[in-house]
Amino acid sequence: MHSINIIQPDDWHIHLRDDRALEITVALAEQSFARVLAMPNLVPPLTTVPSILSYRSRILASAKNAHFNPYFALYFTGELNANTLREAKHCPWILGVKWYPQGATTHSDWGIQDIHQHFEHLALMEELALPLLIHGEVTDSTIDIFDREARFIGNILNPLQQRFPKLPIVLEHITTRQAVDWVKSMPAHIAATITVHHLAFNRNHLLAGGLRPDYYCLPILKQQDHQQALQEAVMTSGQTHFFLGTDSAPHVQDKKYSACGCAGCFTSPIALALLAELFYEHKALSLLETFSSINGARFYQLPLNQQQVHLIQKEWMVPHHYTVDGLTFIPLLAGQTLSWQCQSIKGINHE
Ligand code: NCD
Ligand code: ZN
Numbered sequence: 001m002h003s004i005n006i007i008q009p010d011d012w013h014i015h016l017r018d019d020r021a022l023e024i025t026v027a028l029a030e031q032s033f034a035r036v037l038a039m040p041n042l043v044p045p046l047t048t049v050p051s052i053l054s055y056r057s058r059i060l061a062s063a064k065n066a067h068f069n070p071y072f073a074l075y076f077t078g079e080l081n082a083n084t085l086r087e088a089k090h091c092p093w094i095l096g097v098k099w100y101p102q103g104a105t106t107h108s109d110w111g112i113q114d115i116h117q118h119f120e121h122l123a124l125m126e127e128l129a130l131p132l133l134i135h136g137e138v139t140d141s142t143i144d145i146f147d148r149e150a151r152f153i154g155n156i157l158n159p160l161q162q163r164f165p166k167l168p169i170v171l172e173h174i175t176t177r178q179a180v181d182w183v184k185s186m187p188a189h190i191a192a193t194i195t196v197h198h199l200a201f202n203r204n205h206l207l208a209g210g211l212r213p214d215y216y217c218l219p220i221l222k223q224q225d226h227q228q229a230l231q232e233a234v235m236t237s238g239q240t241h242f243f244l245g246t247d248s249a250p251h252v253q254d255k256k257y258s259a260c261g262c263a264g265c266f267t268s269p270i271a272l273a274l275l276a277e278l279f280y281e282h283k284a285l286s287l288l289e290t291f292s293s294i295n296g297a298r299f300y301q302l303p304l305n306q307q308q309v310h311l312i313q314k315e316w317m318v319p320h321h322y323t324v325d326g327l328t329f330i331p332l333l334a335g336q337t338l339s340w341q342c343q344s345i346k347g348i349n350h351e
Contacts (some may be wrong), residue, residue: 003274003311006292006293006311009292011032011242012033013195013245014036015038015039015249018069020324021327024327024329026062027062027250028058028269030064031291032271033068034096034307036070036071039073040098041100041105041108045107049091052093055072072094073098075111076099077111080118080121085130089130095300097125099132099134100112101113101138101139103139105135105137105263106263115156122160131168131348134157134169134170136219145220148219149175157171174193177225191299193242193296194243196270197221197265199227199230199275201227202221203221206220214265216265218263218312237287240298248268248271250262253330266329267332270333272340275288275292276311309343309345311340313340
């Protein structure tokens, strides 16, 4: 039986939702991750530092592990102002500002339509070295959904980066070869998160042999060639630009499996197991730690975690659902068998 110990991973892009859902989302996140970066697309969105601090208290009230440490990004709306940006920079739990192009994804209605109207905020963020986290897709309905990320990079992101060359940027949940190549061509303060599902699956899993809503997320799963580009990116020794952000995005069963189902894959319970399986199959297990536990911490200038996780090759079945107080969430790969699991967490000392 194969096994590996790695520094405990962090999840730098997760949707914990709120209220009753926290009982499930926080419990699952803290089972695998020491730190998470929780996204601000609640209803209403998290647009101020006090709203984030209050959300943080609700999350910590649900946490059982005293070491679990949630971080946040502020939602970039038309109401954002310089004072809030300065306050955010001084808040130890806020790592950046999240820009959702309006209409790009779930709960992005409050997002920014034309970023050119907000250059003064980007200039201040550049001065403060406060990272801009981006959902990188154009929203023009005439652009094919599979092309929206590549178009965004060429038409919007690249000119933006040239205009604000020192602004730290995280291109979130990248899905294309174009994104990989662009990020690789950039200096160290430009990085990208990659999800487990975009590494493990492609659009055939969503569309071939039956339509499977569990695999529907935004940005949408792409062709196999793009999936391979993502795999090559994270399985290259010495790479520093790419790190794990699961984008685990649970939606209640009724909303996910409907005539107009919500976008989002609920991957928290399977993320580490599936990653270990994937890296093992590609004979790249030794590179898992860099992607899941080191690069993200380095980018955000945070210390490496002191605990280690023990991953072993041992089968288990993914639960069919998680239910709390009448809310049911179905995880990706529900009822299927995975061949790796996370067994224990132990303390280590990096000194
Ligand atoms: C996310 C959600 O449900 O909040 N959905 C998704 O498909 N990824 C939003 C997002 O990150 O785009
Ligand atoms: Zn997300």
